[in-house]
Amino acid sequence: MQDLPAILVVEDDHLIQSVVEEALKEGGFETIVASSGEQAAELLDSAEGKYRALVTDINLGREKLDGWEVARHAREIDPAFPVVYMSGDSAEDWASMGVPNSIMLAKPFAPAQLVTAVAQLLNGRMPAA
Secondary structure, three states: OOOEEEEEEEEEOHHHHHHHHHHHOOOOOOEEEEEOOOHHHHHHOOOOOOEEEEEEEOOOOOOOOOOHHHHHHHHHHHHOOOEEEEEOOOHHOOOHHHHOEEEEEEEOOOOHHHHHHHHHHHHHHOOOO
C-alpha cells in the first residue's frame, strides 16, 4: 500500500466532516479528522511532519481555538504549511485573518473544489531548504 499524503481536517460539524473526508479520500489523500481546534493543535504538535496540509473550518465553537488560530499554529511549526480554510460566514475576514498563501472556500462548495485547492497548494509548495 502506498503512502498517501495525510491531510489534517478540522471541522466540528460531523456531516461536513464526512463530506470533506470522502472528497479527500477520493482525491487520493489520507485524512485525519479533528473536531476541535485544541485537538488539531495537539495533533500538529505531535505530528513530526506527518501532515502535508491543513483543511480547517473557521468557527469551531465559542471560547475555543478557531480555524484562524489553528492555521497560525501550523505555520509556527512550518512557515510554508499549506492551509485551506472553509467557512460559511467568515470568508470576508480571510484577507485580514488568514495566513499568507492560503485558500478560502466559502460554504457551500463542491467537493471537487476542495480537492483542487489542496492539490494546488501541495503542488505549488516550495521544497524545504
